[in-house]
Amino acid sequence: MKIYFSPLACSLATRITLYEAGAEATLIEVDPKTKHTSDGSDFRTVSPLGLVPALVTEDGELLTENAAILQYLTELYPQLQPRASDALERARLKQWLSFIGTELHKALYVPLLDHKAPEVVKQYALQKMESRLTLVAQRLEGREFLLDGFSVADAYMFAVLNWSSVTPVSLAGYRSIVEYQARLRDRASVARAFAEERELYSRELARQRAGG
Protein backbone atom coordinates (compact mmCIF):
# COMPACT_ATOMS: atom_id res chain seq x y z
CA MET A 1 0.00 0.00 0.00
CA LYS A 2 1.26 3.46 -0.97
CA ILE A 3 0.07 6.64 0.70
CA TYR A 4 0.74 10.00 -0.95
CA PHE A 5 1.02 12.86 1.53
CA SER A 6 2.30 16.40 1.98
CA PRO A 7 3.79 17.41 5.34
CA LEU A 8 1.16 18.75 7.77
CA ALA A 9 -1.60 18.57 5.13
CA CYS A 10 -4.76 16.68 6.06
CA SER A 11 -2.88 13.52 5.09
CA LEU A 12 -1.27 13.83 8.55
CA ALA A 13 -4.44 12.05 9.71
CA THR A 14 -3.52 9.04 7.58
CA ARG A 15 -0.01 8.85 9.07
CA ILE A 16 -1.41 9.08 12.60
CA THR A 17 -3.86 6.30 11.74
CA LEU A 18 -1.13 4.06 10.34
CA TYR A 19 0.95 4.51 13.49
CA GLU A 20 -2.11 3.97 15.68
CA ALA A 21 -2.74 0.66 13.90
CA GLY A 22 0.92 -0.33 13.76
CA ALA A 23 0.39 -0.75 10.02
CA GLU A 24 2.94 -0.65 7.24
CA ALA A 25 2.70 1.54 4.16
CA THR A 26 5.03 3.27 1.72
CA LEU A 27 4.66 6.98 2.36
CA ILE A 28 5.40 9.11 -0.70
CA GLU A 29 5.83 12.86 -0.28
CA VAL A 30 4.13 15.24 -2.70
CA ASP A 31 5.36 18.81 -3.07
CA PRO A 32 2.13 20.81 -2.74
CA LYS A 33 3.32 23.51 -5.19
CA THR A 34 4.94 21.52 -7.99
CA LYS A 35 3.06 18.21 -7.42
CA HIS A 36 6.38 16.38 -7.85
CA THR A 37 6.60 13.25 -5.75
CA SER A 38 9.54 11.96 -3.73
CA ASP A 39 9.67 8.90 -6.02
CA GLY A 40 10.16 11.10 -9.07
CA SER A 41 6.78 11.30 -10.74
CA ASP A 42 4.04 13.88 -11.31
CA PHE A 43 1.34 13.32 -8.70
CA ARG A 44 -1.39 14.43 -11.11
CA THR A 45 -0.72 11.30 -13.15
CA VAL A 46 -1.61 9.32 -10.00
CA SER A 47 -4.60 11.42 -8.90
CA PRO A 48 -5.96 14.03 -11.35
CA LEU A 49 -6.97 16.70 -8.80
CA GLY A 50 -3.56 16.49 -7.16
CA LEU A 51 -5.03 16.35 -3.66
CA VAL A 52 -3.46 14.41 -0.80
CA PRO A 53 -3.99 11.95 0.75
CA ALA A 54 -4.26 9.36 -1.98
CA LEU A 55 -3.93 5.64 -1.39
CA VAL A 56 -2.80 3.11 -3.98
CA THR A 57 -3.37 -0.55 -3.15
CA GLU A 58 -1.03 -3.43 -3.96
CA ASP A 59 -3.27 -4.05 -7.00
CA GLY A 60 -2.71 -0.50 -8.21
CA GLU A 61 -6.21 0.74 -7.33
CA LEU A 62 -6.48 4.42 -6.40
CA LEU A 63 -8.56 5.56 -3.43
CA THR A 64 -8.96 9.29 -2.77
CA GLU A 65 -10.74 11.48 -0.19
CA ASN A 66 -9.50 11.65 3.36
CA ALA A 67 -12.75 10.37 4.92
CA ALA A 68 -12.76 7.33 2.63
CA ILE A 69 -9.09 6.48 3.21
CA LEU A 70 -9.46 6.77 6.98
CA GLN A 71 -12.53 4.50 6.97
CA TYR A 72 -10.80 2.04 4.64
CA LEU A 73 -7.90 1.77 7.09
CA THR A 74 -10.43 1.38 9.93
CA GLU A 75 -11.93 -1.57 8.11
CA LEU A 76 -8.52 -3.14 7.38
CA TYR A 77 -7.27 -2.79 10.96
CA PRO A 78 -9.91 -3.83 13.51
CA GLN A 79 -7.95 -2.25 16.37
CA LEU A 80 -8.97 1.14 14.92
CA GLN A 81 -12.69 0.42 15.08
CA PRO A 82 -14.56 2.56 17.57
CA ARG A 83 -16.73 0.87 20.18
CA ALA A 84 -20.01 1.17 18.32
CA SER A 85 -22.93 -0.90 19.48
CA ASP A 86 -25.42 -0.06 16.74
CA ALA A 87 -25.98 1.63 13.38
CA LEU A 88 -26.41 5.04 14.98
CA GLU A 89 -23.09 4.81 16.81
CA ARG A 90 -21.39 3.75 13.58
CA ALA A 91 -23.02 6.72 11.85
CA ARG A 92 -21.48 9.07 14.44
CA LEU A 93 -18.00 8.39 13.03
CA LYS A 94 -19.28 9.30 9.57
CA GLN A 95 -21.01 12.39 10.99
CA TRP A 96 -17.79 13.71 12.50
CA LEU A 97 -15.66 12.88 9.46
CA SER A 98 -18.19 14.67 7.26
CA PHE A 99 -18.43 17.68 9.59
CA ILE A 100 -14.64 18.04 9.73
CA GLY A 101 -14.31 17.61 5.97
CA THR A 102 -17.09 19.99 4.93
CA GLU A 103 -17.55 22.60 7.67
CA LEU A 104 -13.99 22.90 8.97
CA HIS A 105 -11.55 21.70 6.32
CA LYS A 106 -13.20 22.90 3.08
CA ALA A 107 -15.39 25.81 4.21
CA LEU A 108 -13.14 27.36 6.85
CA TYR A 109 -9.47 26.40 6.60
CA VAL A 110 -8.91 25.88 2.84
CA PRO A 111 -9.61 29.52 1.90
CA LEU A 112 -7.61 30.75 4.92
CA LEU A 113 -4.60 28.61 3.95
CA ASP A 114 -4.71 29.62 0.30
CA HIS A 115 -2.14 32.36 -0.34
CA LYS A 116 -3.91 33.24 -3.58
CA ALA A 117 -7.37 33.66 -1.99
CA PRO A 118 -8.53 37.30 -1.90
CA GLU A 119 -9.12 38.85 1.53
CA VAL A 120 -12.89 38.95 0.86
CA VAL A 121 -12.88 35.17 0.45
CA LYS A 122 -11.04 34.72 3.76
CA GLN A 123 -13.50 37.00 5.55
CA TYR A 124 -16.42 35.08 4.07
CA ALA A 125 -14.96 31.83 5.40
CA LEU A 126 -14.38 33.32 8.85
CA GLN A 127 -18.08 34.19 9.22
CA LYS A 128 -18.80 30.55 10.01
CA MET A 129 -15.89 29.99 12.38
CA GLU A 130 -17.59 30.73 15.68
CA SER A 131 -20.66 28.51 15.20
CA ARG A 132 -18.52 25.59 13.97
CA LEU A 133 -15.93 25.80 16.74
CA THR A 134 -18.66 26.23 19.36
CA LEU A 135 -20.24 22.97 18.17
CA VAL A 136 -16.90 21.16 18.47
CA ALA A 137 -16.20 22.69 21.89
CA GLN A 138 -19.61 21.62 23.19
CA ARG A 139 -19.10 18.07 21.92
CA LEU A 140 -15.73 17.86 23.70
CA GLU A 141 -17.04 19.11 27.07
CA GLY A 142 -16.40 16.24 29.47
CA ARG A 143 -15.20 13.94 26.66
CA GLU A 144 -11.74 12.61 25.92
CA PHE A 145 -12.37 12.07 22.20
CA LEU A 146 -15.07 12.85 19.63
CA LEU A 147 -16.44 9.31 20.00
CA ASP A 148 -16.22 6.80 22.87
CA GLY A 149 -12.55 6.09 22.21
CA PHE A 150 -9.82 7.36 19.92
CA SER A 151 -10.92 7.14 16.30
CA VAL A 152 -9.82 8.33 12.88
CA ALA A 153 -12.11 11.34 13.42
CA ASP A 154 -9.70 12.51 16.12
CA ALA A 155 -6.76 12.02 13.76
CA TYR A 156 -8.52 14.15 11.13
CA MET A 157 -9.57 16.78 13.68
CA PHE A 158 -6.00 17.05 14.96
CA ALA A 159 -4.62 17.60 11.44
CA VAL A 160 -7.20 20.31 10.73
CA LEU A 161 -7.03 22.16 14.07
CA ASN A 162 -3.25 22.29 13.69
CA TRP A 163 -3.70 24.76 10.81
CA SER A 164 -5.09 27.32 13.27
CA SER A 165 -1.52 28.40 14.09
CA VAL A 166 -0.97 29.71 10.54
CA THR A 167 -4.46 31.16 9.99
CA PRO A 168 -6.59 33.78 11.82
CA VAL A 169 -8.46 30.95 13.57
CA SER A 170 -7.96 31.34 17.30
CA LEU A 171 -8.81 28.39 19.52
CA ALA A 172 -7.94 30.28 22.72
CA GLY A 173 -11.57 30.93 23.62
CA TYR A 174 -12.49 27.24 23.36
CA ARG A 175 -11.01 25.60 26.43
CA SER A 176 -12.28 22.08 25.71
CA ILE A 177 -10.72 22.20 22.23
CA VAL A 178 -7.37 23.46 23.51
CA GLU A 179 -7.25 20.69 26.12
CA TYR A 180 -8.28 18.07 23.55
CA GLN A 181 -5.55 19.24 21.18
CA ALA A 182 -2.97 19.00 23.98
CA ARG A 183 -4.23 15.52 24.93
CA LEU A 184 -3.94 14.32 21.34
CA ARG A 185 -0.47 15.84 20.97
CA ASP A 186 0.67 13.64 23.87
CA ARG A 187 -0.69 10.45 22.34
CA ALA A 188 2.13 8.25 21.00
CA SER A 189 0.82 7.88 17.43
CA VAL A 190 0.07 11.58 17.12
CA ALA A 191 3.34 12.72 18.74
CA ARG A 192 5.42 10.57 16.38
CA ALA A 193 3.50 11.53 13.24
CA PHE A 194 3.45 15.22 14.14
CA ALA A 195 7.18 15.36 14.93
CA GLU A 196 8.07 13.64 11.67
CA GLU A 197 5.84 15.85 9.54
CA ARG A 198 7.04 19.04 11.23
CA GLU A 199 10.57 18.08 10.28
CA LEU A 200 9.51 17.30 6.70
CA TYR A 201 7.58 20.57 6.56
CA SER A 202 10.66 22.55 7.61
CA ARG A 203 12.61 20.89 4.81
CA GLU A 204 9.81 21.65 2.33
CA LEU A 205 9.92 25.33 3.30
CA ALA A 206 13.71 25.38 3.01
CA ARG A 207 13.49 23.88 -0.49
CA GLN A 208 10.90 26.46 -1.50
CA ARG A 209 13.06 29.29 -0.16
CA ALA A 210 15.98 27.90 -2.14
CA GLY A 211 13.80 28.10 -5.25
CA GLY A 212 13.10 24.48 -5.91
Added chain:
Amino acid sequence: MKIYFSPLACSLATRITLYEAGAEATLIEVDPKTKHTSDGSDFRTVSPLGLVPALVTEDGELLTENAAILQYLTELYPQLQPRASDALERARLKQWLSFIGTELHKALYVPLLDHKAPEVVKQYALQKMESRLTLVAQRLEGREFLLDGFSVADAYMFAVLNWSSVTPVSLAGYRSIVEYQARLRDRASVARAFAEERELYSRELARQRAGG
Protein backbone atom coordinates in the same frame (compact mmCIF):
# COMPACT_ATOMS: atom_id res chain seq x y z
CA MET B 1 -37.78 8.50 12.57
CA LYS B 2 -38.04 12.20 11.72
CA ILE B 3 -36.16 13.81 8.84
CA TYR B 4 -35.82 17.58 8.67
CA PHE B 5 -35.51 18.92 5.13
CA SER B 6 -35.87 22.03 3.00
CA PRO B 7 -37.27 21.69 -0.52
CA LEU B 8 -34.54 21.02 -3.12
CA ALA B 9 -31.75 21.38 -0.53
CA CYS B 10 -29.25 18.53 -0.24
CA SER B 11 -31.83 16.80 1.94
CA LEU B 12 -33.52 15.88 -1.35
CA ALA B 13 -31.01 12.99 -1.33
CA THR B 14 -32.53 11.68 1.89
CA ARG B 15 -36.05 11.74 0.45
CA ILE B 16 -34.88 9.93 -2.70
CA THR B 17 -33.18 7.35 -0.47
CA LEU B 18 -36.32 6.80 1.63
CA TYR B 19 -38.40 6.25 -1.51
CA GLU B 20 -35.74 3.99 -2.98
CA ALA B 21 -35.88 1.86 0.18
CA GLY B 22 -39.66 2.03 0.51
CA ALA B 23 -39.02 3.29 4.04
CA GLU B 24 -41.27 5.34 6.29
CA ALA B 25 -40.26 8.57 7.99
CA THR B 26 -41.90 11.76 9.18
CA LEU B 27 -40.61 14.51 6.91
CA ILE B 28 -40.56 17.93 8.56
CA GLU B 29 -40.03 21.02 6.41
CA VAL B 30 -37.61 23.71 7.54
CA ASP B 31 -37.86 27.23 6.13
CA PRO B 32 -34.25 27.92 5.11
CA LYS B 33 -34.52 31.62 5.92
CA THR B 34 -36.43 31.69 9.23
CA LYS B 35 -35.51 28.15 10.38
CA HIS B 36 -39.14 27.66 11.40
CA THR B 37 -40.31 24.08 10.99
CA SER B 38 -43.62 22.82 9.63
CA ASP B 39 -44.39 21.34 13.06
CA GLY B 40 -44.08 24.74 14.68
CA SER B 41 -40.66 24.81 16.29
CA ASP B 42 -37.33 26.56 15.77
CA PHE B 43 -35.03 24.17 13.91
CA ARG B 44 -31.96 25.51 15.72
CA THR B 45 -33.30 23.99 18.94
CA VAL B 46 -33.15 20.63 17.13
CA SER B 47 -29.79 21.11 15.38
CA PRO B 48 -27.64 24.11 16.41
CA LEU B 49 -26.15 24.89 12.99
CA GLY B 50 -29.60 24.86 11.40
CA LEU B 51 -28.44 22.71 8.49
CA VAL B 52 -30.63 20.15 6.76
CA PRO B 53 -30.87 17.21 6.57
CA ALA B 54 -31.10 16.23 10.22
CA LEU B 55 -32.43 12.90 11.40
CA VAL B 56 -34.01 12.25 14.80
CA THR B 57 -34.47 8.62 15.81
CA GLU B 58 -37.43 7.18 17.73
CA ASP B 59 -35.22 7.48 20.83
CA GLY B 60 -34.76 11.20 20.21
CA GLU B 61 -31.13 10.93 19.09
CA LEU B 62 -29.96 13.54 16.56
CA LEU B 63 -27.85 12.58 13.56
CA THR B 64 -26.55 15.31 11.26
CA GLU B 65 -24.42 15.50 8.08
CA ASN B 66 -25.82 14.30 4.80
CA ALA B 67 -23.12 11.66 4.23
CA ALA B 68 -23.75 10.17 7.68
CA ILE B 69 -27.54 10.12 7.32
CA LEU B 70 -27.35 8.51 3.87
CA GLN B 71 -24.99 5.80 5.14
CA TYR B 72 -27.13 5.26 8.23
CA LEU B 73 -30.16 4.63 6.01
CA THR B 74 -28.01 2.33 3.86
CA GLU B 75 -27.21 0.30 6.94
CA LEU B 76 -30.86 0.18 8.09
CA TYR B 77 -32.21 -0.87 4.68
CA PRO B 78 -30.09 -3.61 3.10
CA GLN B 79 -31.77 -3.13 -0.29
CA LEU B 80 -29.81 0.15 -0.54
CA GLN B 81 -26.44 -1.49 -0.09
CA PRO B 82 -24.22 -1.33 -3.16
CA ARG B 83 -22.77 -4.54 -4.51
CA ALA B 84 -19.41 -4.27 -2.80
CA SER B 85 -17.21 -7.32 -2.66
CA ASP B 86 -14.41 -5.98 -0.50
CA ALA B 87 -13.21 -3.13 1.72
CA LEU B 88 -12.01 -1.11 -1.26
CA GLU B 89 -15.39 -1.28 -2.98
CA ARG B 90 -17.09 -0.22 0.25
CA ALA B 91 -14.63 2.66 0.50
CA ARG B 92 -15.68 3.84 -2.99
CA LEU B 93 -19.11 4.83 -1.65
CA LYS B 94 -17.41 6.89 1.06
CA GLN B 95 -15.05 8.38 -1.52
CA TRP B 96 -17.91 9.65 -3.69
CA LEU B 97 -19.97 10.90 -0.75
CA SER B 98 -16.92 12.78 0.51
CA PHE B 99 -16.06 14.18 -2.93
CA ILE B 100 -19.62 15.41 -3.48
CA GLY B 101 -19.81 16.89 0.02
CA THR B 102 -16.46 18.65 0.02
CA GLU B 103 -15.51 19.46 -3.59
CA LEU B 104 -18.95 20.04 -5.12
CA HIS B 105 -21.44 20.89 -2.37
CA LYS B 106 -19.33 22.98 0.03
CA ALA B 107 -16.53 24.35 -2.16
CA LEU B 108 -18.47 25.01 -5.38
CA TYR B 109 -22.24 25.27 -4.95
CA VAL B 110 -22.66 26.73 -1.43
CA PRO B 111 -20.99 30.07 -2.26
CA LEU B 112 -22.79 30.21 -5.63
CA LEU B 113 -26.18 29.64 -3.98
CA ASP B 114 -25.58 32.18 -1.20
CA HIS B 115 -27.30 35.46 -2.10
CA LYS B 116 -25.15 37.25 0.47
CA ALA B 117 -21.82 35.97 -0.90
CA PRO B 118 -19.74 38.70 -2.60
CA GLU B 119 -19.01 38.26 -6.31
CA VAL B 120 -15.30 37.68 -5.52
CA VAL B 121 -16.27 34.67 -3.39
CA LYS B 122 -18.36 33.22 -6.21
CA GLN B 123 -15.53 33.69 -8.71
CA TYR B 124 -13.11 32.00 -6.30
CA ALA B 125 -15.45 29.00 -6.04
CA LEU B 126 -15.85 28.80 -9.83
CA GLN B 127 -12.09 28.41 -10.31
CA LYS B 128 -12.38 24.77 -9.29
CA MET B 129 -15.49 23.94 -11.30
CA GLU B 130 -13.88 22.60 -14.45
CA SER B 131 -11.47 20.15 -12.79
CA ARG B 132 -14.20 18.81 -10.48
CA LEU B 133 -16.83 18.35 -13.18
CA THR B 134 -14.26 16.79 -15.51
CA LEU B 135 -13.50 14.18 -12.85
CA VAL B 136 -17.21 13.37 -12.49
CA ALA B 137 -17.72 13.26 -16.26
CA GLN B 138 -14.80 10.86 -16.68
CA ARG B 139 -16.12 8.60 -13.94
CA LEU B 140 -19.53 8.44 -15.63
CA GLU B 141 -18.16 7.60 -19.11
CA GLY B 142 -19.70 4.21 -19.92
CA ARG B 143 -21.26 3.90 -16.46
CA GLU B 144 -24.89 4.02 -15.42
CA PHE B 145 -24.18 5.13 -11.84
CA LEU B 146 -21.20 6.28 -9.75
CA LEU B 147 -20.84 2.76 -8.34
CA ASP B 148 -21.89 -0.65 -9.70
CA GLY B 149 -25.57 0.01 -9.05
CA PHE B 150 -27.72 2.87 -7.80
CA SER B 151 -26.48 4.10 -4.42
CA VAL B 152 -27.00 6.98 -2.03
CA ALA B 153 -24.05 8.66 -3.76
CA ASP B 154 -26.25 9.03 -6.86
CA ALA B 155 -29.05 10.48 -4.74
CA TYR B 156 -26.62 13.05 -3.30
CA MET B 157 -25.09 13.81 -6.71
CA PHE B 158 -28.55 14.37 -8.19
CA ALA B 159 -29.51 16.84 -5.44
CA VAL B 160 -26.27 18.78 -5.90
CA LEU B 161 -26.17 18.84 -9.72
CA ASN B 162 -29.76 20.11 -9.71
CA TRP B 163 -28.51 23.42 -8.29
CA SER B 164 -26.66 24.07 -11.55
CA SER B 165 -29.86 25.53 -13.02
CA VAL B 166 -29.83 28.45 -10.53
CA THR B 167 -26.05 29.02 -10.50
CA PRO B 168 -23.44 29.83 -13.18
CA VAL B 169 -22.47 26.12 -13.30
CA SER B 170 -23.11 24.84 -16.79
CA LEU B 171 -23.19 21.10 -17.32
CA ALA B 172 -23.76 21.43 -21.08
CA GLY B 173 -20.14 20.62 -21.94
CA TYR B 174 -20.21 17.38 -19.94
CA ARG B 175 -22.26 14.93 -21.98
CA SER B 176 -21.91 11.99 -19.61
CA ILE B 177 -23.14 14.10 -16.69
CA VAL B 178 -26.14 15.44 -18.63
CA GLU B 179 -27.12 11.91 -19.65
CA TYR B 180 -26.65 10.63 -16.10
CA GLN B 181 -28.82 13.43 -14.74
CA ALA B 182 -31.57 12.59 -17.26
CA ARG B 183 -31.31 8.88 -16.38
CA LEU B 184 -31.67 9.61 -12.68
CA ARG B 185 -34.60 11.97 -13.30
CA ASP B 186 -36.45 9.05 -14.91
CA ARG B 187 -35.87 6.73 -11.96
CA ALA B 188 -39.07 6.22 -9.95
CA SER B 189 -37.67 7.23 -6.54
CA VAL B 190 -35.97 10.31 -7.95
CA ALA B 191 -38.92 11.37 -10.13
CA ARG B 192 -41.33 11.19 -7.18
CA ALA B 193 -39.02 12.98 -4.72
CA PHE B 194 -38.07 15.66 -7.25
CA ALA B 195 -41.69 16.38 -8.27
CA GLU B 196 -42.76 16.67 -4.63
CA GLU B 197 -39.91 18.96 -3.65
CA ARG B 198 -40.34 21.17 -6.71
CA GLU B 199 -43.95 21.72 -5.65
CA LEU B 200 -42.88 22.47 -2.05
CA TYR B 201 -40.16 24.79 -3.34
CA SER B 202 -42.70 26.76 -5.39
CA ARG B 203 -44.83 27.18 -2.27
CA GLU B 204 -41.77 28.26 -0.26
CA LEU B 205 -40.97 30.94 -2.86
CA ALA B 206 -44.60 32.10 -2.85
CA ARG B 207 -44.54 32.40 0.95
CA GLN B 208 -41.32 34.40 0.77
CA ARG B 209 -42.76 36.72 -1.85
CA ALA B 210 -45.80 37.22 0.37
CA GLY B 211 -43.42 38.30 3.13
CA GLY B 212 -43.50 35.34 5.41
